[in-house]
Amino acid sequence: MSIKISNKNIGNSFPTFFIAEAGLNHNGDVNLAKKMIDESKNVGADAIKFQTYKSENFLSETSEYFDFFKNVELSFEEFKEIKEYADNLDVIFLSTPFDFESADYLKRINVPGFKIASSDMTNLPFIAHIAKMNLPIILSTGLATIDEIDESIKLCNSLGNDQISILHCVADYPAPPEETNLTAMESIKEKFHVPVGYSDNGESTLVVEVAVSLGADIIEKHFTLDKKLEGPDHSFSIQPADLKLLINRIRLIEKIRGDGIKSPTESEIKNKLAIRKSIFASQQISQGDIFSSDNLAIKRPGNGIEPKHWNNILNKKSTREIQKNELITWDDIS
16 A cells, blocks of 8 residues: 655655654744755655644643743744745745644645654544545554553544555664664564554664665654754754765665566576576587487586576487587587
């Protein structure tokens, strides 16, 4: 199964959909957010994603994190400005809403799809609210069990939305590579028959590359303009130069992964004659002699009768005189 976000098909052997996760790394600065959009385009990402919220709507004011989220919160009007900026650059704009009001606003400014955070994986009223908008949904599954994923997908389907994709995720920041359990992507895809990818919160790019080699349909990777900026996510986020290298490697891995059909490649066909073997005369053979293992040999190159026909030649007569090391042809056999 595949889904489509804006002009990009996702799943069914389409190229990996790469989301440059800006998150909150704009630090509440619209101009920084725009620079991140510029860089996402420059490095070849398919989309850039932010997080849209009103702090009071999703976080208790007594929470130790309230001040941080409030300080980097962008207004709805600022998000409209940012989306228009992305649209003008032909960059797909996505954002994760953290509350109902923000989800409604994103719908009003015509986002092409929704990303639902791991923190809302079991927030079924919120998932239902978004599913009813009938836009593609990327559902992140940090902390989730397979049964919880099943519950959320069934809910979306029951509301008429089958445009679902799943991101395997480890909800730790940064996520330890040894806990990523990437083969979970395979079991998720096998059970639900939806596009499946990986949301990476780690410091290394290795996990992402392995995920793509295993067939990830989507990759989401945090990035920053500068790791030295203040904020909790900058330190494990990737900078633009390294992000570009990563995306280039992903495109190469896709080619390396291939189509799964075993057949000679274009580059190796030219080597066929030199590498394969044929049946030759190992000594002089007179007309009427019987072909046997004593007067035949298998050698390179492969421009004659293939060795698989060896038993079909044995005990047959030679139709002519054949010199030692001369290639045996079908006309030589009676």
